[in-house]
Amino acid sequence: MVWLIFLAATSDIGYDIIAKWTLKKQKLSAGYYNALLFCVLAIFSGIVWYFFASPNNPSNHEILSFKNLGLFALMIALSSVWNFLNTKALKHENIDNYEMIYMVAPLFTVLFSIIFIASERNLNHFIAAMIVSLTLILTHIRKRHFSFSRYDLWLIGAVVLIALEAVIIKILLGVWSLFSLYFYRTLIEAIIFLLIAKPHFKTVTKKQWQGILAVGLLGTIYKISQYVGYDQIGVTLTTMILVTSPFMVLVLDKFLLKEKLHLKYIVGMIVIALTITWALR
Incomplete structure (x- = not known):
């Protein structure tokens, strides 16, 4: 099970970079991006659901309750x-500012899950999650990160909503199968964003489509693995494992791009690895 969550963390490495390339370098508007991406996510998740659906799906009576x-x-x-x-x-934001703000998401996710979900109230897991989240933030924060633009504030709002959504997903996974839940989520959002953006598909370039397809594939792997984690080992443990992705990027930079790996990052990786090992024991 744990290896699947690490797979999600790995897929997250390329997700933001390719998404940024598609939006910024290929000049795809945010409206078109969301509309096209969720169409692709719905298709990919539908394929996964078809091949991996459990025969023991929940009853419609449970799903259709008020x-x-x-x-x-x-x-x-x-x-x-x-x-x-x-x-x-x-x-609109630089990728380092974006990633820095996004790193506070685990803090909100863990706090909300403990507040709203009784099964997540494990003291050891809470302590471990706080250590992992704070280590992640402290090893990456710089002075310039304390200056917030309008889009920074939007992202902070998004981070809070992501954490709240994680709580709802965990609750709904007690009723829905994880594949069907993600499929219907992406399908309905695809319809919403299509109605808002009204994209003209013929105007989308080949490179823009390539970016959308790559992000869609990585996004499907990430989210379904995340749903599996929420369902099987809980929100807190899943969140702890997922925050390893920034350190995976640093390791890849060291070995592929020969960039210097600073001592604080090495210490941070050791602290997080030991903390996750302790929490999973």
């Missing part, structure tokens, strides 16, 4: 808003 329909609608609303804010921020 409570679960309300939670599903809230999940769609939160996800639509944070994806809009996130895409705008990613398009």
